[in-house]
Amino acid sequence: DQQVKQNSPSLSVQEGRISILNCDYTNSMFDYFLWYKKYPAEGPTFLISISSIKDKNEDGRFTVFLNKSAKHLSLHIVPSQPGDSAVYFCAAQGENNNDMRFGAGTRLTVKP
């Protein structure tokens, strides 16, 4: 069962504009959420995270928003840069480390 879903397999954005990547989850026991970025031929790298006790976490150009009632989180990248072009994975984790679940990823393309 897919407990974490990224319904948009791809997203294309113009350089300088905002990129918004979305993620939905079904398990209310998840209490920590992460975004990973993956370039081709490399493993995913951690980008930003948010605890369920918060609704927003910001790190430079990256902001993650969490809406617990909707079981939805989003990653905002402002301004988008061509180097941001990658696949972005959303992940959710419960108290048990074995409960980490990943979405299928969204391929972001930032056009110059």
Added chain:
Amino acid sequence: SAVISQKPSRDICQRGTSLTIQCQVDSQVTMMFWYRQQPGQSLTLIATANQGSEATYESGFVIDKFPISRPNLTFSTLTVSNMSPEDSSIYLCSVESSLSYEQYFGPGTRLTVT
């Protein structure tokens, strides 16, 4: 952060054979994880490997098919046994930061079974 290497980076194997993937970390870690990413699908956790104990497998994955070794705190192997084309995937090992939830991933092993 942790630097993780995997061997081999890719392989093409025949049906019915087995492949052992190695994962090396540049620091001692308690928990190591093995994931699989099949084409078009999400990263899926196969098992968690703790040093000194048997690996814990996720639903749908069994030790006979994916035996794991964890001889020390910096190294682990995952074997894909009796391979079939459905095992074609990218296999990643990862470790978790001792200070946060951050996970660090190896570069992956791309396996193609013919």
